[in-house]
Amino acid sequence: MGAYMVGFDRPTPAPADAGSRSRRQGAAVLVVVAALAAGGFADVGHVVAPGESLLTIARKYATTPQAIAQANHLANPNLIIIGTQLRIPASPAPPVLKPAPAPPLPVPAPQVVTYSVQRGDNLTTIAVHYGVTPAALATLNGITRPSLIQVGKVLKIPVPAPATVETLLEKYAATYKVEAALIKALAWQESGWQQQVISDVGAVGVMQIMPEAGVAFFAYLVRQAKGNVALAVAGYYQGLRSVVQDGMQADTKRYLANVMALRQRFSS
16 A cells, blocks of 8 residues: 655655554554653654644644644645654643743734635625625725625635734623633634634634634533533534543543643633
8 A cells, every 4th residue: 555645746655565554653653642642741753644634633632733833843734744753742731730820822923815706705705704894805805896706806815813813702702601711722722813724624713613603602512511611622622422422532632631721821
């Protein structure tokens, strides 16, 4: 079986036994890594397996793709090679954190992304999808007739600044009566508050869906979990029915631990 690059380049053939050898190595490393991560030790390693992306690897270790890319000096985070050993930066363990003021979390600078107009689109639906206003879209793109946009036209989309994102999260947390610090932690774990983030399955935005929809959905999970926020967080990641029926998977436990650690930081 051949091994291939994960990304957009053409496949690169490898020796006939590379696939099975990579899977054996990956399984062995993952067992060791999981034990180290559970114990709260320092940075650990991970061997890239077939079908993995930086996002799926980050979720296994309750960290972010950006942190892994930075730790490994990856010029193109969308391109990782099967069999490569990555250094996984350790996530802080909740028991170590103290309810003392912590340095501000690094926040990404505002950016502009682009979108090609499709048949059936209008300025309002595009604006709603990206969490901006039609007026802001029209102004940024010099559109004088918002009711008329051409199919194929590439629009610049203003991404909300981090301060704006935090304000939105606080607003929706109050609207849906859920803890603001927990919502901020959940959103940070999902995307680092970057509205332009697109997951490997096509989910877009701060909470990998639009912020208001994400908060509303989490509030629903809290109600379904009868106020058990830990169960609701696990359900947001793994699916509530799956958690209830099958229990939390290992990567779900790491995800939950990281969200709860971030919750403490946002509460301080």
